[in-house]
Amino acid sequence: MLEVKEMSRGEMTALLLRGTFGHLGCSRDGHPYVVPMNYAYDSECLYFFTTEGTKTEYIGANHEVCFQVEEIADPARWESVMVFGRAERVAHADDLERAMRLIAERNPTLTPALNRTKIGAWTRLSNIVVYRVRPHSIHGRKTA
Amino acid sequence: MIKRMSADEARALLRSQRLARLGCVSEGDPYVVPVNYVFDGENAFSHSLPGRKIEAMRANPRVCLQVDEVRDQFRWKSVLAFGTFEELTDPDEHARALNLLLSLFPRLTPVESLIAEDANAPAPIVYRIRVERLTGIREG
Numbered sequence: 001m002l003e004v005k006e007m008s009r010g011e012m013t014a015l016l017l018r019g020t021f022g023h024l025g026c027s028r029d030g031h032p033y034v035v036p037m038n039y040a041y042d043s044e045c046l047y048f049f050t051t052e053g054t055k056t057e058y059i060g061a062n063h064e065v066c067f068q069v070e071e072i073a074d075p076a077r078w079e080s081v082m083v084f085g086r087a088e089r090v091a092h093a094d095d096l097e098r099a100m101r102l103i104a105e106r107n108p109t110l111t112p113a114l115n116r117t118k119i120g121a122w123t124r125l126s127n128i129v130v131y132r133v134r135p136h137s138i139h140g141r142k143t144a
Numbered sequence: 145m146i147k148r149m150s151a152d153e154a155r156a157l158l159r160s161q162r163l164a165r166l167g168c169v170s171e172g173d174p175y176v177v178p179v180n181y182v183f184d185g186e187n188a189f190s191h192s193l194p195g196r197k198i199e200a201m202r203a204n205p206r207v208c209l210q211v212d213e214v215r216d217q218f219r220w221k222s223v224l225a226f227g228t229f230e231e232l233t234d235p236d237e238h239a240r241a242l243n244l245l246l247s248l249f250p251r252l253t254p255v256e257s258l259i260a261e262d263a264n265a266p267a268p269i270v271y272r273i274r275v276e277r278l279t280g281i282r283e284g
Contacts, residue, residue, distance in 0.1 A: 023165045023210060025176035032167035032174050034210035036222050064173040068165060072178075075249070080178055107217070 007140030012081045015071060015140065016041040020106045022069035024048065026058035033058050039067065040102040046083055047090070047099040049130040056129050059087050065133060081140035085133040099130045149280030154223045157211060157280065158183045162248065164209040166190070168229070170200035180249045181209065187272040188225065189241045198269050205229040207273055219284030227275040241270045 007015075024037045035055060039048040046067055050056060059065065063086040070080040090099050149157070166179045177197055181190040188209055192198055201207060205228045212222040232238045 021214075023176055025165075025167045025174035027167075027169045027172070027174040030169050030172070030204050031206050031226075032169050032176075032208050034165050034167035034174075034176055034208055034224065036210070036212050036214070036220075038217075062173065066174040066176045068176040068178070070178055072163075082176065084173070 003144035004141050005144050007079060007081065007142050009138075011079070011142070012138050012140040013043060015079055015081050016046070016069055016083070016138075017043065019069045019071070022067055024055070025066040025068065026055060026062065027064075028058045028061040037067075038103065038107045039069075040099075040106040042102060044134070046085075046133045046135065047103055047130060048133075049100070049103060049128050052127045052129060059131065063087050067133060077143050079140065079142040081138060083133060083135045084137045084139075085135040087131040087133050090130040090132050095132075096130055099132065103130075146281055146283045149221065149223065149282050151278055153221075153282075154225075154278040154280035155185065157213060157221055157223045158188070158209070158225055158275075158278070159185065161211045161213065164188070164211045166197065167208040167210060168197055168200045169204045169206065170196060171203075175200055179209075180245070181273075182244060182248055183225075183275070187274055188227070189245060189270070189272050191242060191245050191268045191270045193268060198271075201229040201271070202231070209273060209275075215284075221280065221282040223278060223280040225273070225275045226277040227273040230272050230274060232270045232272060238270050241272070242268060245270070 021038055024035050026033045037048050039046055065085065065087045067083040068080065070078060072078040090096050162180055164179055164181050165176050167174060167176050175197060179190050181188045207227060207229050209225045212220060214220040232241055
């Protein structure tokens with residue numbers, strides 16, 4: 001039998017720090033929406049970016065999101081963590097730079113080489129929106 | 145360059161995969177969990193022990209299943225299927241679907257699936273998601 005148990009806080013933080021890719025869930029008017037997404041976690045907040053579109057509309061209507069990250073070695077060995085929190089747009093230039101740097105470090109092929117001036121121009125030109133999620137709860141399960 | 149997938153392509157990806165993220169709405173807010181499933185072209189079948197996602201779907205049957213195939217950051221496909229949760233309560237339907245699921249997933253994956261051989265486990269809930277709308281995008 002496959003035994004599943006709750007993960008400790010330390011195990012969940014470690015998984016979120018190791019990961020670079022997860023699934024974002026949003027909901028609006030009782031309708032769910034799920035998309036794959038790169039992210040970065042700094043032990044306190046989770047960051048992701050997207051372009052203006054369906055996701056920003058959903059998040060605009062309901063800021064509460066669920067971000068799910070998993071590691072599956074095989075069907076009998078896996079870990080899965082869910083982060084619940086409010087997604088807030090990162091607006092301040094310094095915060096934006098820090099968040100984009102963090103995401104770029106974790107996902108080196110994803111973003112062009114960024115410096116301070118480029119980040120501002122690039123995010124404006126590409127209609128990029130950066131979100132920060134400060135978790136109000138985190139849950140995780142793993143196989144024993 | 146990100147492209148929209150055709151309905152046939154999206155359906156084919158949903159058929160070919162066995163692991164999805166189920167999105168549902170729990171007390172107004174989103175809830176996402178990995179699930180094993182099988183898609184027959186119209187319905188996706190899955191099973192679960194009682195818990196928060198089952199409670200959520202009983203209260204609000206609007207759900208989505210997200211499936212992806214990611215080779216790397218420039219070559220990937222992602223499909224989103226929107227549909228309605230329906231619990232299988234008819235004993236024949238329940239048994240047929242559960243047997244199919246257990247034959248495909250003997251060791252079971254990211255669901256709380258203690259079910260198989262455990263005589264003391266609560267009866268598994270078997271459900272289908274009647275897929276009403278499919279969208280897909282791909283790159284590479």
